[in-house]
Amino acid sequence: MDGYRVSPAKAPPEGRVALIAAHPVDASAAQLMAAIDAGREFCIHTGRSPDAGPDGGAFVQCETSGSSGQPKRIRRSHASWIRSFELDRGLWNTAQGDHVAVFGPLSHSLALYGAVCAMHIGADLSVIAAPRPDVRLRQMDAAAPTRLFTTPTQLRQLATALDGVTPISALRHVLVGGGFLDGAARESAQALFPNAAIHGFYGASETSFITFSDAGTPPLSVGRPYPGVTLRIRDGNGNDLPSDEVGEIWVRSPFLFEGYALGNSKETRWQDGFLTVGELGWRDAEGFLYHAGRRNRMFTVSDRNVFPEAMERILLDQPGVAHAAVLPVPDPRRGSVPVCFLSGPSSLLDPGAILRACRQRLGAEIAPRRATLLEDWPTLPSGKTDLAALERLLQGAS
Structure with a gap:
């Protein structure tokens, strides 16, 4: 099924890590809920053999986007996401009566984050996996979610189906990650979801949220640090740079990942509790971050x-x-x-x-x-x- 509310199902196969196939999406989402209810580490995968990793603790495994190379599977603690779920309650005034929508499959971190967040706060969850944007919009209209996790690309795809489609009025918050929220994508989102506040997030699968933006953010900025995040812009020798100088973006926060369960990246490095994934940018005098790009691009x-x-x-x-x-x-x-x-x-x-x-x-x-x-x-x-x-x-x- 391409669009539905998630209900628990039978538990995923036994083992220390619940290995959950990303497709079909309905079975994937239901098994995810069962794994969370059981307090098990889980990995939603797309067919490659997952690595269970070291013993102990409660962990999540999810895939990076792989937009410029082979996708990697990252491993993070449940606690790293739970901390941000709790922060989200205050930022977005979330409650059990909310209804969260994500675009499946759940093997990638943004959709998985939104799904697990819904389960954590006790909200309803709809996973929408229809490939056609007009069908996605119809399914969203039927589901009437109050909160949506999406990407700029997905917003631009939805905008192609705007003609003849009734705007979705139930949405209160649209949280956009996985890429820069440009002006055209923001305008499309506002036309589709007229009652929603549009927020852009900058981050990576390895870091989770780094900054977030809103309507008052300068046009080319990715915003100010997300609560609990400390940013540094450093040169090649690890020295902090002043405002307006381009350098490597380093992050310290309680939301960082534990390591790779599959694959690796030479761009991902640690220094004094700070993490970088090889992305470059600068900060202005008011603390807004501007993302220049990835070093490897x-x-x-x-x-x-x-x-x-x-x-x-x-x-x-x-x-x-x-x-x-x-x-x-x-x-x-x-x-x-x-x-x-x-x-x-x-x-x-x-x-x-x-x-x-x-x-x-x-x-x-x-x-x-x-x-x-x-x-x-x-x-x-x-x-x-x-x-x-x-x-x-x-x-x-x-």
């Missing part, structure tokens, strides 16, 4: 560091652009040059005008050189752009 054009995420935000601000991704191609004179993939209604997209707007904002030297329009945008189960699929398209075109 950065490339150089004529000896200048270029962050594709920053370019993608500019592209998403252009008329008609529903999805955007920037990738480098080798160039004998400049080292590399950026190109972009775009998706959106063909009647609204003007690639020439979009590229000109980028040149005005970024300068001709580092702006994308060409745009490729895609009718079907490749996404991962988490809702994020499948960058590996776009890389293959790029290589096939070269």
Whole structure:
């Protein structure tokens, strides 16, 4: 079933870790509830053999998005999420009468977080896994949730079905993670959910929430630190940097993960109780964080560091652009040059005008050189752009 309220079911298979298949979604959600009721460590997986990890304690295993590489499975304590669930009660005034909706499957951390949060506070839970955005909206309208966990990509997909769909008035809070909440996605969310406060979250599967934003946050910022989070911007030698200087984002909080149960990342490092996953950014004098991008996506054009995420935000601000991704191609004179993939209604997209707007904002030297329009945008189960699929398209075109 693609959209439903979750009820407990028989317990997942015996063993120290409850291994729960992500599909079918209805069975996955019901077994998750049974595992939580039994106080068991659980892992929702997509077919790869989970690693139970060390003995002792109550833990969660979930997958990273894998947007720029192979997904990893992270392991975190129940307590790390419970602390933020309790903070959420005050931030969003949540209570047992609430009804939480997430977009399945539950193998990725944002959907899983929302589902477990609902179970923890005693709220109703709807897991909506229909692939078509118009069907998702109809199922949400029928469920009448008060709180939604979603991603910017999922919001942009829902916006394509806005015509002829009645706005969902029951929603009070829309919590957006898994990517930058750009202005167009925020406007789409407000049109779809007119009575809801829209909040963007910046974080990673390894860190959980780092910052959150609201309507008063500067347009390009990802917000101020989430309660309980301490931020540092550091240079390559581990020294703290002053305001407005780009460096590596380091986080200390009670919400950090325990380690990887499957896979690893050389970008993930610890120092004096702080964790980094290799993301770069800066803070302004008022404490707002600006996310430049991931170190492993950065490339150089004529000896200048270029962050594709920053370019993608500019592209998403252009008329008609529903999805955007920037990738480098080798160039004998400049080292590399950026190109972009775009998706959106063909009647609204003007690639020439979009590229000109980028040149005005970024300068001709580092702006994308060409745009490729895609009718079907490749996404991962988490809702994020499948960058590996776009890389293959790029290589096939070269």
